[in-house]
Amino acid sequence: MHPNLSFEQAPPISVPYRFFLAAPWFGVLAGVLLAWAGGDALGSRWTPEALALTHLIAAGFMLQAMSGAMFQFIPVAVGGNVWRSLLVANVVQPLLLLGALLLVAGFLFSAPVLLRAAVPALLLGVGIVVTAVLFALWRTPATGMTLWTMRIAVAGLAVTVLLGSLLAEALARGLPLPLIELTNIHLAWGLGGWALMLVAAVSYFVVPMFQLTHPYPLWFARGFGPALLLAVTAWSVLWFVGDAPYARGVGLPLALLCAGFAAMTLWLQFTRRRKVDDATSLNFRVAMLALFAFGVSVAAIVAFPELADDPRATVWLGMLAFPGVFVSTISGMMYKIAPFLNWLHLQRLGAPISAVPNMKKMISADAMTAQFRLHVLALLLLLASVWLPSLVRAAGIMFAGSCVWLGWNLISAVNSYRRFRDQIRANVLRC
């Protein structure tokens, strides 16, 4: 049988779910940390709290959710087969959890020993994920831009973590390395080469599918990933050779690419055939608005460099990118993937389709929409708190609350799966 024609290779349901269930709680920790630290936490991108917050979202929330999504997405979307996915997940997830927590604690308490302990855990965990996933992505007979863009994204993850490990070692041991330049390169690979690249790869597939939009134009899908890779590479080379003014200049094409991707996705959504909105489409829209604002803000900083004199300008960019673009996108995706996963695995139990509860019975639609509203409120407060430190604590509490609710909604999806599975098994036995 052609590897692409059936879901048989989809991993056991526990593989993606373990990552999805863990992700929101890093967001809760980030919110609690912000509420506890208060106004000074967001004074610049270099405060221990800001570094800890960034990595709670990037190495915690995002890395967990995106790893889990790749395990599920690769077999279904590009027909790849992740080798022994259950074993890989069993090994990788504890390493990633441990690595992220050690890293965050290392930043927060300025503890070199914790930073150095985080490095092997993250290198090993991410190393295994990247190897397993790249192997699957290379062996699949499928073609297309989703596949190519995913390959670039996974390579981008490897570069991000290698650079991050080097930075952590340099920081912990006081190595004489250009920390600011390396950090700028590390974050361009993390945000652009890995995270946005993966969002683009997945969007080419799921935006038309979930929302019945037109497909991304071929020229766009063919050009965006390579152009982003080129811009991130140019940015890295220029920072590396120490040519800061030119490197900042590369910020302009990067900004245009971000705003361009956001504008294209918003246009496709605006002209979509499906008229019904749900928590997924709403989250995607907020994410794309945040990405557009991110692109415009970067362009403004390139055009008026004096804007960057205020260290809060970079914190503003981080707030747009992390909770704005990626937490929103990931929440929206998980709200679609979890119910479909439930349905997919339940209908394999041997009962007639009519006995399998539909996707909307897995998580309450009202709970998802209400959580989405709280997330938007938290995001607005977080953005405002960059400039109004008195709002920081409230924003932290609101964000923590929103992530608790997200975590709870995903737990309720697992509970629905268990309940329906037991019902179906009991009925099948009775027949």
Next chain:
Amino acid sequence: MSTTQPLFQHHKHCDEIFADAEAACANGDWVAGATAFADFAGQLETHFKSEEEVLFPAFESATGMVSGPTEVMRGEHRQMRELLAQMKQALDERDGDGFGGTAETLLIMMQQHNMKEENILYPMCDNALGASDVGATIAQRLAGA
């Protein structure tokens, strides 16, 4: 025009009437919803039958692949027919949640199915059936629906 081009275009047409039926029922307009749904279910059935009665047998006899991808597609048609029956029942009972939930499930099932056909099976069929009149027969069937 390739053999499967009419089926490819018909997928988009089915998407559009699906969206009409879903939107009408979500807004509580059951009369318009019933009309759009009947149209959608009819078009989908014609689509399935064109594949099962014309395309798949032609592909199977040209390639000898009887229990391969066509069998997987037939299985998915069966699942989608069951979901359509559930939607019809929900529509008759004016059960908005039931209709919307099953529509959501069918949509994802259908989109993944279409992608498998468009990216894999149709190109295989175009290769195997390039010189035949299968495409014209399918176009006629779909046009008459």
